[in-house]
Amino acid sequence: MVKAAVILAAGLGSRLGKRTKEKPKGFLEIGDKTLIEHSILHLLSSGIERIYIGTGYLKEFYEELALRYKEITCVTNEQYDVTGSMYTLFQFKNYVKEDFLLLESDLLYDQAALTILQYHHYPDVLLASELTDTNDEVFIEVDDKNQLVNMEKDQNRLFNIYGELIGITKLSYGTFQALCYFADKELQKNKKLDYERALIELCSEKPIAVHKVKELAWCEIDNEVHLKRAVETVYPQIKENMKDRVIEKKILLNPGPAATSNTVKYAQVVPDICPREKEFGAVMKWTAEELTSIVGNRADYTTILFGGSGTAAVEAMISSIVDQDTLLIINNGAYGKRMCQIADAYGIHYIEYKSKQDHPLSLKKLEAIIKKRWPKISHVAVVHHETTTGLLNDIEAIGSLCRCYDVELLVDAMSSFAAVPIAMERMNIHYLAASSNKNLQGMAGVSFVIANKKCLEQLKNIKARSYYLNLYEQYEYFKKTGQMRFTPPVQTLYAMKQAVVEAKKEGIVNRYNRYKKLWNLLIKGITELGLNHIVKEEHHAKLITAIIEPSHKRYHFNELHDYLYERGVTIYPGKLADLNTFRIANIGELEETEIELFLYHLKQYLEKLDLLNN
Numbered sequence: 106m107v108k109a110a111v112i113l114a115a116g117l118g119s120r121l122g123k124r125t126k127e128k129p130k131g132f133l134e135i136g137d138k139t140l141i142e143h144s145i146l147h148l149l150s151s152g153i154e155r156i157y158i159g160t161g162y163l164k165e166f167y168e169e170l171a172l173r174y175k176e177i178t179c180v181t182n183e184q185y186d187v188t189g190s191m192y193t194l195f196q197f198k199n200y201v202k203e204d205f206l207l208l209e210s211d212l213l214y215d216q217a218a219l220t221i222l223q224y225h226h227y228p229d230v231l232l233a234s235e236l237t238d239t240n241d242e243v244f245i246e247v248d249d250k251n252q253l254v255n256m257e258k259d260q261n262r263l264f265n266i267y268g269e270l271i272g273i274t275k276l277s278y279g280t281f282q283a284l285c286y287f288a289d290k291e292l293q294k295n296k297k298l299d300y301e302r303a304l305i306e307l308c309s310e311k312p313i314a315v316h317k318v319k320e321l322a323w324c325e326i327d328n329e330v331h332l333k334r335a336v337e338t339v340y341p342q343i344k345e346n347m348k349d350r351v352i353e354k355k356i357l358l359n360p361g362p363a364a365t366s367n368t369v370k371y372a373q374v375v376p377d378i379c380p381r382e383k384e385f386g387a388v389m390k391w392t393a394e395e396l397t398s399i400v401g402n403r404a405d406y407t408t409i410l411f412g413g414s415g416t417a418a419v420e421a422m423i424s425s426i427v428d429q430d431t432l433l434i435i436n437n438g439a440y441g442k443r444m445c446q447i448a449d450a451y452g453i454h455y456i457e458y459k460s461k462q463d464h465p466l467s468l469k470k471l472e473a474i475i476k477k478r479w480p481k482i483s484h485v486a487v488v489h490h491e492t493t494t495g496l497l498n499d500i501e502a503i504g505s506l507c508r509c510y511d512v513e514l515l516v517d518a519m520s521s522f523a524a525v526p527i528a529m530e531r532m533n534i535h536y537l538a539a540s541s542n543k544n545l546q547g548m549a550g551v552s553f554v555i556a557n558k559k560c561l562e563q564l565k566n567i568k569a570r571s572y573y574l575n576l577y578e579q580y581e582y583f584k585k586t587g588q589m590r591f592t593p594p595v596q597t598l599y600a601m602k603q604a605v606v607e608a609k610k611e612g613i614v615n616r617y618n619r620y621k622k623l624w625n626l627l628i629k630g631i632t633e634l635g636l637n638h639i640v641k642e643e644h645h646a647k648l649i650t651a652i653i654e655p656s657h658k659r660y661h662f663n664e665l666h667d668y669l670y671e672r673g674v675t676i677y678p679g680k681l682a683d684l685n686t687f688r689i690a691n692i693g694e695l696e697e698t699e700i701e702l703f704l705y706h707l708k709q710y711l712e713k714l715d716l717l718n719n
């Protein structure tokens with residue numbers, strides 16, 4: 106995918122008279138935003154990460170804009186009043202070293218235009234439309250392969266007219282270099298050269314595909330008539346089209362899958378691809394490496410991906426790592442218990458350390474158990490964040506203990522990974538399991554184990570207990586081939602890659618801070634309604650909270666659930682045997698206003714049942 110865009114915005118826009126006396130053309134307002142901001146928002150939501158603007162006339166406007174969008178870099182064409190658009194583009198010679206989308210600043214367009222170019226299989230593509238009859242068209246002539254031959258404003262000078270130039274083009278870095286090479290010589294003779302002319306000169310050696318879109322809402326704004334058309338016809342059409350594409354926002358307060366961004370959702374819509382292709386291998390490799398980097402250095406740790414829900418990774422870990430010795434499983438909630446059940450299913454020797462659900466475990470007791478059985482105990486397994494209660498286990502202290510007894514540590518970090526900071530080396534964690542759909546904010550379907558490479562290599566000698574969920578085999582195969590052993594969830598992995606991009610962009614620390622803010626808001630709200638939660642703040646991960654249900658007989662969880670669900674809010678039942686609770690997760694693509702909305706509806710509901718004391 107192309108990650109950069111160049112917008113040519115140096116020109117005077119003199120045909121718009123007084124409208125462009127005090128501001129450049131890109132700052133004309135259409136609807137609620139300026140033309141340039143419409144364009145920038147489209148670019149960002151199409152996955153563009155770097156936007157270069159070629160400025161000249163009234164460049165301060167764009168420089169002010171760059172202060173608001175950190176993705177923008179402005180580069181000035183100082184001779185904007187005596188040069189053409191190629192001169193502006195040439196200024197980027199030393200800035201842009203990658204494929205990019207080239208756009209003019211006076212365009213209003215439907216974002217679909219960018220999607221077409223992003224996914225187009227040719228590296229150099231010029232976007233064309235049907236003729237718009239706006240009296241200012243640039244007509245395009247193509248050959249029999251729909252490749253660019255010529256462009257002219259005067260249609261009599263062309264042999265055929267295939268379509269009209271939109272002014273949005275995808276250029277490969279190679280073609281850009283060739284363009285600059287040509288322009289370098291040509292601009293000395295003719296500073297007024299425009300980029301369209303330069304492309305024509307180049308297209309016999311670098312074929313440029315012309316892609317004609319059938320019904321794209323777009324226009325260029327050069328004069329009053331264009332502006333009127335933009336406001337009255339094109340913009341309403343774009344808004345109408347957007348409506349069809351907007352995905353309704355649901356407020357998910359269940360403990361995963363968490364709500365995702367639209368960009369993560371859309372990332373799944375890709376051309377069909379065979380997952381054995383190198384191109385797809387690169388997607389998995391990149392994603393796996395970035396996952397490793399969240400918790401460890403890539404020299405010593407690696408990520409092994411599996412298709413499956415989170416439990417698949419936990420199962421791969423438990424079944425592949427412990428050989429003839431004993432696994433000590435810490436159980437202080439439903440997910441600790443699940444590890445015992447997995448060990449049971451595979452007939453693994455284990456002992457269970459059962460500890461209270463709402464209290465930190467006792468390190469002393471844990472040490473006593475290890476000591477008593479030592480050296481039979483080879484591994485300890487623990488859930489980092491017990492999703493049933495919100496209790497955060499102190500894995501760093503457990504890791505230190507394991508170091509003393511030379512025992513390896515396995516952590517189920519499913520609901521803490523990518524929020525609560527983890528450092529595998531410092532915390533002495535040898536294996537860690539997590540999945541795509543909780544704090545990572547991706548789609549459900551990929552789970553993974555992050556492992557110390559030295560430990561992994563040792564697993565070679567253990568007789569396989571599971572064919573599919575074999576950690577060593579999956580690791581070895583991926584290392585050799587860049588592929589998973591069996592068909593991966595292809596589209597889910599594309600979404601996961603985008604989720605990783607977005608997690609990096611937000612930053613794990615910032616993400617956790619955002620979650621914690623939401624948690625504070627939640628706790629304040631439920632406390633005001635007279636409700637309590639079970640784990641004390643100092644031991645709470647602040648991600649998922651078990652809230653004690655009202656004990657009144659008029660209250661039924663399912664009715665509360667349905668009441669909220671009808672209003673776009675999803676909540677989740679509790680999972681504790683001895684206490685009636687429901688659970689609220691404050692993770693995922695969530696905002697404060699959405700927690701407030703939940704609290705509002707909860708209050709309304711409790712009032713309706715007359716369950717509020719005041």
Ligand SMILES: *Cc1c(COP(=O)(O)O)cnc(C)c1O
Nearest residue numbers: 414415416440488492517519520
């Ligand atoms: C969510 C979760 C899992 C995995 O659940 P799946 O339904 O298999 O995705 C495992 N452990 C913990 C602590 C979890 O929160």
